Amino acid sequence: MTMLRFEWLLLIRSRLTLAALIVLSVLSIFAVARGLHEVARQNAVIAHLETLQKNDMSDLAKAYGPEGDAGYAAYYSFHHTYDPPSRLAFAALGQRDVLPYNLRVRALGLQAQLYEGDIFNPELALPGRFDLSFVLVYLTPLFLVVLLHDLVSGEAESGRLTLLRAAPKAGIALWLRRAGLRSALVFAAVAVPFVAGAVIAQAPVAGVMGGVALIALYVMFWTALCLLTAAFGFGSRINALVLLSQWVILVLVAPTLAHIAISRSVPVPQGVDIVLKHRQLVHGAWEVPKDLTMQRFFHSHPEWKATAPLGKTFEWKWYFAFHHLGDESVAADVATYRGRILQRQALAEGVGYLLPSVGVQAAMERLGDTDIRGYLSYQDQIKTFHTALRRFYYPYIFNRTPFPEANYALAPRFEARPYSGGIRGLYMLTWAALSAGLGGAGVWLLRKRIA
Amino acid sequence: MSRVLTIALSEGRALLRNRTAVISAALFLLLSLMAILNAWDQFRYAQGLRQTYQSEANQTFDAQPDRHPHRMVHYGHFVFRPLNPMAAFDPGVDAFTGQMLYLEGHRQNSANFSDTRQNTSLVRFGQLTPAFCLQVLAPLLLIFLGFGVIARERENGTLVLCLTQGVTGPQMFWGKTLCLAVVAGLILLPALVSLAWLATQAMLGWGLTLAILTGYVLYLLIWTIGIVLVSRYARRGREALLGLIALWAFFCVFVPRIAPDLIAHARPLLTQMETDIRIHKELKAMGDSHNPDDPYFNAFRQKVLKSYGVSRVEDLPVNYKGLLALEGERMTSALFKAYADRNFGQQHAQTRLMDGVGLLAPVLAVQRVSMSGAGTDLSAYQAFLEQGEAYRFGLVQHLNQLQATALTYADDTNKARENRISHDHWTDYPDFVFRPPAMAERLERLSPALGVLALWCGVLLGLGQWSALRLERLMK
Numbered sequence: 001m002t003m004l005r006f007e008w009l010l011l012i013r014s015r016l017t018l019a020a021l022i023v024l025s026v027l028s029i030f031a032v033a034r035g036l037h038e039v040a041r042q043n044a045v046i047a048h049l050e051t052l053q054k055n056d057m058s059d060l061a062k063a064y065g066p067e068g069d070a071g072y073a074a075y076y077s078f079h080h081t082y083d084p085p086s087r088l089a090f091a092a093l094g095q096r097d098v099l100p101y102n103l104r105v106r107a108l109g110l111q112a113q114l115y116e117g118d119i120f121n122p123e124l125a126l127p128g129r130f131d132l133s134f135v136l137v138y139l140t141p142l143f144l145v146v147l148l149h150d151l152v153s154g155e156a157e158s159g160r161l162t163l164l165r166a167a168p169k170a171g172i173a174l175w176l177r178r179a180g181l182r183s184a185l186v187f188a189a190v191a192v193p194f195v196a197g198a199v200i201a202q203a204p205v206a207g208v209m210g211g212v213a214l215i216a217l218y219v220m221f222w223t224a225l226c227l228l229t230a231a232f233g234f235g236s237r238i239n240a241l242v243l244l245s246q247w248v249i250l251v252l253v254a255p256t257l258a259h260i261a262i263s264r265s266v267p268v269p270q271g272v273d274i275v276l277k278h279r280q281l282v283h284g285a286w287e288v289p290k291d292l293t294m295q296r297f298f299h300s301h302p303e304w305k306a307t308a309p310l311g312k313t314f315e316w317k318w319y320f321a322f323h324h325l326g327d328e329s330v331a332a333d334v335a336t337y338r339g340r341i342l343q344r345q346a347l348a349e350g351v352g353y354l355l356p357s358v359g360v361q362a363a364m365e366r367l368g369d370t371d372i373r374g375y376l377s378y379q380d381q382i383k384t385f386h387t388a389l390r391r392f393y394y395p396y397i398f399n400r401t402p403f404p405e406a407n408y409a410l411a412p413r414f415e416a417r418p419y420s421g422g423i424r425g426l427y428m429l430t431w432a433a434l435s436a437g438l439g440g441a442g443v444w445l446l447r448k449r450i451a
Numbered sequence: 452m453s454r455v456l457t458i459a460l461s462e463g464r465a466l467l468r469n470r471t472a473v474i475s476a477a478l479f480l481l482l483s484l485m486a487i488l489n490a491w492d493q494f495r496y497a498q499g500l501r502q503t504y505q506s507e508a509n510q511t512f513d514a515q516p517d518r519h520p521h522r523m524v525h526y527g528h529f530v531f532r533p534l535n536p537m538a539a540f541d542p543g544v545d546a547f548t549g550q551m552l553y554l555e556g557h558r559q560n561s562a563n564f565s566d567t568r569q570n571t572s573l574v575r576f577g578q579l580t581p582a583f584c585l586q587v588l589a590p591l592l593l594i595f596l597g598f599g600v601i602a603r604e605r606e607n608g609t610l611v612l613c614l615t616q617g618v619t620g621p622q623m624f625w626g627k628t629l630c631l632a633v634v635a636g637l638i639l640l641p642a643l644v645s646l647a648w649l650a651t652q653a654m655l656g657w658g659l660t661l662a663i664l665t666g667y668v669l670y671l672l673i674w675t676i677g678i679v680l681v682s683r684y685a686r687r688g689r690e691a692l693l694g695l696i697a698l699w700a701f702f703c704v705f706v707p708r709i710a711p712d713l714i715a716h717a718r719p720l721l722t723q724m725e726t727d728i729r730i731h732k733e734l735k736a737m738g739d740s741h742n743p744d745d746p747y748f749n750a751f752r753q754k755v756l757k758s759y760g761v762s763r764v765e766d767l768p769v770n771y772k773g774l775l776a777l778e779g780e781r782m783t784s785a786l787f788k789a790y791a792d793r794n795f796g797q798q799h800a801q802t803r804l805m806d807g808v809g810l811l812a813p814v815l816a817v818q819r820v821s822m823s824g825a826g827t828d829l830s831a832y833q834a835f836l837e838q839g840e841a842y843r844f845g846l847v848q849h850l851n852q853l854q855a856t857a858l859t860y861a862d863d864t865n866k867a868r869e870n871r872i873s874h875d876h877w878t879d880y881p882d883f884v885f886r887p888p889a890m891a892e893r894l895e896r897l898s899p900a901l902g903v904l905a906l907w908c909g910v911l912l913g914l915g916q917w918s919a920l921r922l923e924r925l926m927k
Contacts, residue, residue, distance in 0.1 A: 100723070
């Protein structure tokens with residue numbers, strides 16, 4: 001224990017080390033504050049839109065209520081769907097800046113509505129967000145490199161190494177203690193602000209522990225790399241160079257190469273195809289004999305078979321039937337589209353086993369439920385809600401039941417999807433093994449060199 | 452002058468002897484080559500896809516059967532944002548912007564199906580393009596190669612030796628700078644060749660090509676002089692390396708991320724949903740064409756009746772429903788435009804703030820030059836949206852006009868009748884052609900950033916000369 005205290009004294013006397021730790025803490029605190037603020041802003045936007053939508057709906061009820069036609073009600077009523085950020089989203093804002101988290105839908109064909117985007121400035125989205133996952137994935141390794149690149153070589157270059165070796169308590173323990181203390185402080189610089197942020201955000205304990213474990217594992221991985229590099233016995237300059245090259249490859253180059261490889265190997269059938277086909281079907285319906293359309297619709301909705309046959313003029317039930325048929329006929333394409341996106345995501349996560357930089361980013365976003373999986377589950381929730389909407393309006397439309405003003409309040413309300421994120425245990429095990437392997441090899445080599 | 456050359460040559464020989472330097476330079480060249488090939492391939496794929504979609508959309512639109520023109524208004528049209536070959540050099544915002552716009556009556560849809568929406572988060576790690584190599588990786592390589600140019604001489608004690616033998620401070624400083632600049636030129640070469648080639652493919656015009664080129668030359672020159680400067684002040688090579696890496700991480704990784712985040716926070720944009728709701732509300736306040744007692748549309752009807760000198764809409768020589776559709780679309784589109792203009796204004800204010808931060812971080816300035824020159828920036832995207840909207844308005848009004856003239860009011864109000872007009876009316880309508888922002892406009896957009904880069908370069912040149920003159924004090 002006294003040895004550790006000596007190390008601590010040595011450490012706080014080094015201005016560079018202290019400065020590095022302070023800078024990293026400030027960056028983490030700032031990132032957490034920004035994340036919390038952004039989450040609060042997104043919640044406020046959702047609440048604001050909810051009020052607007054409610055007012056809009058009551059105006060609509062007043063305007064069309066007296067006539068009491070469910071067709072108009074279903075046609076003109078937009079319903080607000082939203083995807084509030086999870087309690088852990090502050091740490092990894094993920095794709096939430098470019099994927100919409102508010103969407104208005106109505107009981108018409110969903111596939112023509114589902115892909116609308118929100119307004120954002122693409123030039124500001126280009127470099128990515130500044131959140132804790134960025135500080136962790138990109139910046140923390142740089143600080144570790146600064147603090148650990150001259151672990152052994154620094155002593156050798158200042159001529160103290162021989163002296164240290166001759167000391168009675170010499171051995172590998174000294175370096176492990178030194179490296180351990182420094183990386184523990186780096187870990188604390190990131191983890192403490194994260195935990196504080198999680199407490200403010202009232203995040204679930206398991207998730208917070210998962211996040212802390214991720215931070216710890218990533219710091220361990222880079223510490224192990226530093227140890228291994230130090231064990232080869234180059235000078236401090238070469239060590240720094242080698243470690244930085246590893247950083248450039250792991251954080252900048254390899255992920256982009258993986259991105260290229262994945263988007264090449266899994267071509268996603270363009271979502272455009274779905275929309276083009278959908279439009280063709282929906283608008284083509286005006287040219288199709290009405291009875292044929294109704295027969296097709298009754299195939300999946302036999303409960304409306306017995307309702308009154310169509311007359312010669314326009315009827316809402318026919319209109320809503322062909323809109324739904326449009327959705328039905330692209331269902332297979334939609335499933336493929338969704339499946340391929342998930343396949344890409346699974347491959348990217350697979351890359352994360354080998355590249356902890358990619359993996360930690362993916363795992364943080366999974367923890368925050370802010371990645372493309374979260375977005376797809378929001379889309380699923382919209383789809384469920386859309387079905388509920390149709391089912392709500394159908395009885396009025398098919399039975400020609402009046403739809404007075406009071407009925408507008410009966411329409412189903414959207415419920416935000418449950419948290420679908422989670423902790424990637426298998427990832428963590430793999431990285432723990434990877435770090436242990438690298439670190440172990442480093443220690444073994446070091447021991448051989450020093451002894 | 453010859454002494455400067457001698458120093459540059461000897462430094463060059465030292466670099467060549469340094470195996471790590473040669474290997475890292477070779478790796479970098481390999482990487483930029485890969486980036487070029489990949490970016491070109493990617494461009495051809497994306498461009499091919501969009502062209503196919505566009506011609507398919509044009510064909511299906513033209514192939515629509517005889518119909519009521521208002522059905523065609525709802526059927527609508529699709530336009531796709533074409534890519535220019537320069538996107539292979541710098542794709543800019545391409546991955547984040549929608550590539551398809553659905554044009555229909557009464558509504559202004561957002562452009563959708565951006566790459567980000569069908570991709571994994573990996574896309575946020577950046578894309579391997581020639582521009583990325585030059586903006587982010589090249590400075591790093593220059594740091595690895597050049598951090599020791601003067602610091603090492605000082606460490607070895609050769610610096611004072613040279614100076615005492617009559618080499619002046621500026622000769623020393625600029626000799627080293629020259630060597631590093633030549634290396635930078637060599638690194639730049641493959642990207643520059645690809646840039647020039649793509650520029651001819653994109654018919655970019657020499658003005659823009661030259662501007663982009665100048666931007667990158669200035670940018671790498673800033674790093675070159677900066678590296679030699681830091682190396683001159685560092686007591687040891689190690690210090691220089693650490694300091695330079697910190698500078699690089701600050702400028703190339705940290706600032707580009709934090710600046711947009713703060714700007715988006717300082718100037719938030721209106722959401723799409725609120726825009727839609729507000730437009731709808733304002734329209735309702737203006738008038739409802741379906742309401743027979745609506746004051747606005749009553750006044751409109753009176754005006755129309757008066758101008759034709761009749762007393763009933765049934766007596767008009769044109770179809771009154773068509774006139775109503777024309778008026779309604781004119782009103783909605785004016786509102787769409789007002790909101791779009793406001794939104795674009797907000798986004799430009801954000802972008803201007805970002806350019807302001809570019810004063811502090813040259814990487815942002817060079818990104819501006821590169822993106823705006825290549826025509827892959829926000830403005831080019833907005834130009835697409837604006838032209839798409841103009842095309843939509845023209846098409847919808849063309850169809851409304853047809854409803855007013857080709858159909859009679861009596862037929863059109865008869866619900867039991869099927870009113871159709873010949874499909875020739877849409878077959879003959881001209882296709883959408885996107886015109887990218889003009890060269891002058893793009894040059895205007897990028898020139899402030901070019902000025903920022905030149906300013907940085909000038910300041911660093913001055914600082915370099917000043918510190919070079921003070922080098923000789925080391926002897927005393």
